[in-house]
Amino acid sequence: MGWFGRSNKFFEFNMYAQSHLVILAIYILMTVVIFIRSKKWNDKEWRRTEIGVAISLILFEITNQLWMYVNGVWKIGRSLPLELCNIGLILCVILLLTKKKVIFELLFFIAILGANQAIFTPALTYDFPHFRFFHFFYTHLVIVWVSLYFMWAKRYSPTLGTTIKQIIFINLLLPIIMFVNKHANGNYWFLRHKPKSPSLFDLLGPYPWYIFSLESLLILLSLITWAILRKWGTNKGDRSHTQ
Template identity: 30%
Template sequence: MFSLFGPVHITTLCIIATTSFTTIHLYRTTCDKTQKTIRQLLAICCLISYPLHLTLALIAENALSLENKVPFHLCDLAAIICGAALLTQRSRLCELAYFWGLAGTLQGLLTPNLTSTFPSPAFFSFFWNHGFVVVAALFIPLAIKWRPEKHALWRVFAITQIYVVLAMSLNFLLKTTNYGFLHHKPEQASLLDLFPAWPWYILLLEFICLLLFLLLNLPFSLKSQK
């Protein structure tokens, strides 16, 4: 049974933090050719998250629900976007990777919707996906020196609203899915337990999402004003 902020959880978070620091440091202190290799390897780690999830489930002979077969959770999409952003370095992809990775996926790392602990395939798959998304989200501004454009925050927030509508529509049509945790709260302990009941917690999530986006954009706004 997975224990929130137990020894395994804390150790895993420390490993992810160390991986992030080491990757950024290596990128900053190596030549262009090595930098390209680091960026490509990190992109691959993000892009294989979903295939790895399916492979580990097959090895463990776990029957996957429809929700786990179709990668439409925000963190699943963020992993794909992070991989594409690292490979192309396109600003629009980088802004999605940055805001979604640190405002959304980081919260998943801190309060995982997970029952199995180390060394289960589900544990490994979950932290691989979420861990590398957060590493990439930090890597993009701190290593490759990407900076958000003027209206990036509002553009990403608008795209997030499109995701909310699509996820809620899929949940309604498929009945058995809970993409974005927009149908009901996670089964495991999470910050949403402190929120009001459905659908009111969704409105509160929208407010917190915008607040986090503003905070993530703040360092760049302050720097541009100097």
């Protein structure tokens, strides 16, 4: 079938094959561009771009939900926007529309740790030029780029409080995700079993111990990331964006 239809052998994704390497090259290039040009992007002229990116994320996710429904693969146990990166996408849209720093704080570590990990070790079935390939990488890349944009251009820096808020936020969501997994036979957040494709989970031990390992690793990596990146932002933005 075509680029919007269900998968066949032509669309089978292989990690670090040509299409994946091209995405990684684009990711690195755009990250460098955001860093270099960030001082020129902190003006009102970019407001339309911010709103446009938010709308594009909404349209991509709506189209993805429609794709799953039309192709008969939509299931409550795997298709709800409950994965961390799906939650990151929602937070990213809210951040672009409101510019609230509290949203940045909830998004930041999901983007830097979660979306980044997904970009480099994607749990993906569909290769280029399938729609699902574009949806996966576009949404994950934009989540990271928007977080870096707000840090470098808008001067929203992560703080120790950001780390604490993120950990509390994720742990408040945890019982909800476990409840949905149990009653919908789902595996959101990979809380019932590891992803089939190679990932960081493979280094964290067997089920259920890898969940506790992941929690400890989240805290450790969040603190390390905060320590490294805290100097990039200065929190000199409009105070109206800090609540």
